[in-house]
Amino acid sequence: xLSKLDYPVSQKLNIDKYAKILSTAVHLPKNIVSxxxxxxxxxxxxxxxxxxxxxxxxxxxxxxxxxxVSDLLFEVAKSCLQKSNISADKLDRIIYTKLLGDKISxxxxxxxxxxxxxxxxxxxxxxxxxxxGFVHLMDMAIRYIDSGDDYILILGxxxxxxxxxxxxxxxxxxxxxxxxxxVGMLLGPADREYFSxxxxxxxxxxxxxxxxPFGSEMINKSLDFSNEMFNMQMPNGMIVHNSVIDSxxxxxxxxxxxxxxxxxxxxxxxxxxxxxxxxxxxxDRLKIPTSKSSSLFEKCGNTVAAMSIINLNELIDxxxxxxxxxxxxxxxxxxxxxxxxxxxx
Amino acid sequence: xxxxxxDKIYDDVKKIITSYLRLxxxxxxxxxxxxxxxxADSLALVELGFQLTEKFGVPITDTxxxxxxxxxxxxxxxxxxxx
Numbered sequence: 001x002l003s004k005l006d007y008p009v010s011q012k013l014n015i016d017k018y019a020k021i022l023s024t025a026v027h028l029p030k031n032i033v034s035x036x037x038x039x040x041x042x043x044x045x046x047x048x049x050x051x052x053x054x055x056x057x058x059x060x061x062x063x064x065x066x067x068x069v070s071d072l073l074f075e076v077a078k079s080c081l082q083k084s085n086i087s088a089d090k091l092d093r094i095i096y097t098k099l100l101g102d103k104i105s106x107x108x109x110x111x112x113x114x115x116x117x118x119x120x121x122x123x124x125x126x127x128x129x130x131x132x133g134f135v136h137l138m139d140m141a142i143r144y145i146d147s148g149d150d151y152i153l154i155l156g157x158x159x160x161x162x163x164x165x166x167x168x169x170x171x172x173x174x175x176x177x178x179x180x181x182x183v184g185m186l187l188g189p190a191d192r193e194y195f196s197x198x199x200x201x202x203x204x205x206x207x208x209x210x211x212x213p214f215g216s217e218m219i220n221k222s223l224d225f226s227n228e229m230f231n232m233q234m235p236n237g238m239i240v241h242n243s244v245i246d247s248x249x250x251x252x253x254x255x256x257x258x259x260x261x262x263x264x265x266x267x268x269x270x271x272x273x274x275x276x277x278x279x280x281x282x283x284d285r286l287k288i289p290t291s292k293s294s295s296l297f298e299k300c301g302n303t304v305a306a307m308s309i310i311n312l313n314e315l316i317d318x319x320x321x322x323x324x325x326x327x328x329x330x331x332x333x334x335x336x337x338x339x340x341x342x343x344x345x
Numbered sequence: 346x347x348x349x350x351x352d353k354i355y356d357d358v359k360k361i362i363t364s365y366l367r368l369x370x371x372x373x374x375x376x377x378x379x380x381x382x383x384x385a386d387s388l389a390l391v392e393l394g395f396q397l398t399e400k401f402g403v404p405i406t407d408t409x410x411x412x413x414x415x416x417x418x419x420x421x422x423x424x425x426x427x428x
Contacts (some may be wrong), residue, residue, distance in 0.1 A: 045366060050392035172388045 007201045010254035019145040020190035021345065022086065025079035026313045027072050027182050028300065029061040033161075035176060042170050051176050052298075056276025060179025060301035063159045068102045069182065070111040073155050076184035077112055080153060084186050088116045092149035094124040095140060097133025097305045099158040099212075100230075101126055109155065130210075131272050131333025132200075133305035134183070138329075138341055139198045141187045150189050157182035157306030163212070163230050174232045177274070179301030183309035193344075197258035199251055200339035206243050210234050210334040240334075241278050247338035248282040251330050255342050263288065266342070267325035268315055272307040272332055273297040282330075294320070307331065321345055354401070354426070355419050361396050362415070365389065375416035383415075401426050 035048040035058065052058060063072060073096065081088055094109045101108035109124040129136045137154035144152055160178045164170065214229040234240060248271060252263060269288045273279035279295040282288075294314045303310060308331045315321035323345055330340035359373050366383055379385045385393065394405045397418075403425045411417050 045386075046388045047392045047395075049395065050388045053395075054388055054391050172386050 005203055005205065007250060007254070008199075010197075010199055010257045012258045013142070013195060013198055015142065015146045015193070015195070017146045017148075018190040018193050018195075019142040019187050020194040021343070022151075022186045022188045023080045023083035024186075024309060024313050024316065025076040025083065025184045026306070026310050027075045027079070029063040029067070029072070029180050031062045031064065032059050033062045033179075034059045038176060042175070044170060044172060044175070046172050046176075055176060056298055057176055057301050058298045060161070060299075061181060062161050063180040067159070069098075069100070069157075069159045070102050070108050070115060072157075072159070072180075072182040073108065073112045073184070074115040076155060076182050077116060077153055080184040080186040084188070086151055086186060086188070088118055089120055090151050091118075091120075091122055091153055092151055093122055093144060094153045094155065095137050096124075096126045096155040097129055097137055098126045098156075099128075099130065099160050099304045100162065101158070112155065129305070129333065129337050130335060131274065131302070131304050131307060132331045132335070132337040132339055133333070134185075134308055135198075135329070135331045135339040135341060136200060138185070138187075138195075139200055139339065141185075142195050142198065145187060145189060152187050153184060154187070155182065155184045156309065157303050160302075160304050163232055171231060173237060174234055177302045178232075179303050181300055181303035181306045181310060183303075183306040183313070185309065195341055195343045197255045197342040198339070199254040199258070199341075201250065201254075201337075203243070203247075203336040203338075206239070206334075206336035209236060209243070209336075210240050241275070241281070243336045244272070244274060244278050244332045244338075245281045245285050247332035247336060248330060249285050251332075251338055251340040252286050252328065255328060255340055259342055261326075261342070263328075265326065266328040267292065268321050268327045268345075269293045269330075270308055270312045270315065270327060271330040271340075273311065274302050274307075294318070305331070305333075316345075352419070352423075354423050357400060358397065358419050358422060359415070361400060362393060365393060365396065373415055375414075375419075377415040379413045379415060379418070381413075397422065 035051040039046050096109040107126040113124050134156045141152040159180045161180050164175050211233050269292050271282050273295040276297045294311045296310050325345050332338035398404050401422050403422050
C-alpha cells in the first residue's frame, strides 16, 4: 500500500558541468560467518534452514575485532583511487554515509583522510540516511561537481554486526540480517551527460518502523545505558519490506518522468536487498526480469548503505554491466528514505 | 475435538515442540499458546512447521492464530494425516 504523502515533484537535473563514475570498490572482511555459526555462538533456538527459508541469507562477513570502519574505508578509498589512476591529492571532497562510524563525532571521513596521508585540508563529512545513504551521496556528488569540484570520493557501509555484540540480548528477527562491508565510488568530470535523472524523497509515516534507539532522546529520558540501545529495532518487518517495494515503485516512476524512458529501456536495474525476498519483490513490482539485476544478500546480508553498490559491483565484475549501458540505480531505507538515479555506465 | 493425552500424535507433536524449544514436558498443555506461552518466535514457527511436516506428512498451511493453540494443532494434524 503506497503512502498518501505528497512526494516532491520530479525535476530534471539542471547540470552544466557533467559527472561520471570513474571507479567503484567493495571491501568485504575475510571472516565468513554462517547462520549455524551465529546459532552456535549465541546458543539460539533457530536452524539454518529456517533462517534461509525466512530471509534468504546463507552467510555474511564479520570484520576483525581489531578493525574499525575507517580501516575498511581506507581500503576502498585506496582501491577507487588506484582503479581510476587518480592520486588522493586530486580529491576535492570525501563524504561518507554511516550507520555507526568510528565515533558519533568527529566525522569518520576525516579519519579516512588521515589514513590516506592527505596533506590538503579538503572538506570531509558524514551523513546519516541508513540504507538509502549512497543515493544521497551520488546525488550530492554530481551537484558538487556541477558547482566546481572535480573529484569526489563517496563511501558507505559499516561494521553493523557490532550492533549485536556478545553483551546484547539477541533478537532472532534481526540478528541474522546484517553483514559487514564498505563500498566506495569515485566520481569525476565528464565531457557529456552520463547522469540523466536523480530523485530523492522521504516518508515520515515510517519513522518508527526501523530504528536504533541510542540518541539524545534516550539521554533526555535518563534511561540507564545498556548495549541494547544499539540493537536495531524492527517491530514489524513486513511493514518495512512493503515500504521498500512501494519506494521502488515511487522512485522508478519519478526517474522515468525525468528521462521520458520506459522501464523496458533500462539495461540494468540495481537496488538494495534487505532480504532476498525484498529484492525479488521490487523486481516483480516493476516487472523487471532477474536477468537485469543482481542480489548478493545471501552471501553478504544487509550491509546498510553498501548494498546497492555491492550489487552494482557484482554486475560489473560478472560482465553483465558493460560501459554504455543504461542503469536504473536505487536504494531504500529507514525513515523511510529512498531515491535513485539513472545513469549511463 | 478429541483430547487424549495418551494419543501418539499428541505425544509426538509435544515431543517435537518441547525438544526444539528446550521446554520441560509439563510446559506444554492442551491450552498452551505456542508463541505466548511456549516462547516460539517466527523463526521457531518456521522450523517447527518443517519438523511437523516431515514427521506427519501434513503441510501446516493454516497459519491462523487458532493454530497456535497446542491442542488445535494436534487436532489439525490428526484430521489431515490420512486425507
